[in-house]
Amino acid sequence: MxxxxxxxxxxxxxxxxxxxxxxxxxxxxxxxxxxxxxxxxxxxxxxxxxxxxxxxxxxxxxxxxxxxxxxxxxxxxxxxxxxxxxxxxxxxxxxxxxxxxxxxxxxxxxxxxxxxxxxxxxxxxxxxxxxQRHQARKYRIVCMYQQETLDKYEELFKHYGMQVIRNEQYKSEQKIVGRWVLIGSAQHHRQLTDYLLDDRDILELSF
Incomplete structure (x- = not known):
């Protein structure tokens, strides 16, 4: 050959x-x-x-x-x-x-x-x-505007062991919208999303 x-x-x-x-x-x-x-x-x-x-x-x-x-x-x-x-x-x-x-x-x-x-x-x-131990996800939360920001959720993120690497908030009509990029383990992400899904103040949630 x-x-x-x-x-x-x-x-x-x-x-x-x-x-x-x-x-x-x-x-x-x-x-x-x-x-x-x-x-x-x-x-x-x-x-x-x-x-x-x-x-x-x-x-x-x-x-x-x-x-x-x-x-x-x-x-x-x-x-x-x-x-x-x-x-x-x-x-x-x-x-x-x-x-x-x-x-x-x-x-x-x-x-x-x-x-x-x-x-x-x-x-x-x-x-x-x-x-599984270190992943980044993007979160978006929409709530009714009540003369306050969504900084309370950043404290919640830290409670679930998340590291905030980017965030922004803006007001749209009668709503306030927050976007974050969070780093944490897959387990902590699951625990956080379960909590956020049960939060009645949140009108829209994407993650």
């Missing part, structure tokens, strides 16, 4: 393994995307070496530039956080692995693939453990 086909098959396998993990977690870039990224990077790298241009690294640099646009397409912002950054960096890394295979560094590529899987799979549990 020619080395080129052998390298393409390895690149396909690397893309499939990483893509399967992304597909399992229902990410926007899944199995087929990662396979195509790895294969295309591998093929373009092999072609850049075979064409024999004066500076073959220029084609490799253009591969990474093109992948930057693809990665940007999977990043989006929702209400509380930016999502898709891990998927974007995984696309970038998958391309690097494909390029490495195309350049002939097969053992290095396989070891790097193992490291990527450790980061994506095992460190996910570490991340979840940290988030």
């Amino acid at each position: 020619p080395n080129e086909i052998y390298h393409l098959l390895i690149a396909l396998g690397i893309g499939a393994v990483i893509g399967a993990e992304r597909e399992y977690r229902s990410k926007s870039a899944g199995l087929r995307t990662m396979i195509m990224v790895s294969l295309s990077a591998c093929l373009l790298t092999m072609l850049s070496l075979k064409i024999g241009v004066e500076n073959p690294d220029r084609l490799a640099a253009n591969i990474l530039t093109g992948l930057g646009f693809l990665g940007a397409g999977v990043i989006f912002k929702d209400d509380n956080r930016i999502s898709g950054i891990t998927t974007a960096t995984t696309i970038w890394m998958t391309a690097a692995l494909g390029m490495s295979v195309g350049a002939g560094y097969v053992v290095l590529s396989l070891f790097a693939t193992f490291v990527v899987l450790v980061v994506l799979v095992l460190l996910m549990y570490v991340q979840e453990w940290i988030e």
Whole structure:
């Protein structure tokens, strides 16, 4: 079997393994995307070496530039956080692995693939453990305006072990609205929201 086909098959396998993990977690870039990224990077790298241009690294640099646009397409912002950054960096890394295979560094590529899987799979549990003990949430409370601010709720937040990292209050017609970003454990967030849901002075609550 020619080395080129052998390298393409390895690149396909690397893309499939990483893509399967992304597909399992229902990410926007899944199995087929990662396979195509790895294969295309591998093929373009092999072609850049075979064409024999004066500076073959220029084609490799253009591969990474093109992948930057693809990665940007999977990043989006929702209400509380930016999502898709891990998927974007995984696309970038998958391309690097494909390029490495195309350049002939097969053992290095396989070891790097193992490291990527450790980061994506095992460190996910570490991340979840940290988030259970330290997570930020955005709260919004609306009450009837009664010539007083909502500072009393900030004391309540501290009672439930929350750290206030941002707050703002404003009056709208006959209502006063408060917004806070709080950091605390998942358990403390649950206890706080249970209390706020039972508070009859609160007309609207989002968290």
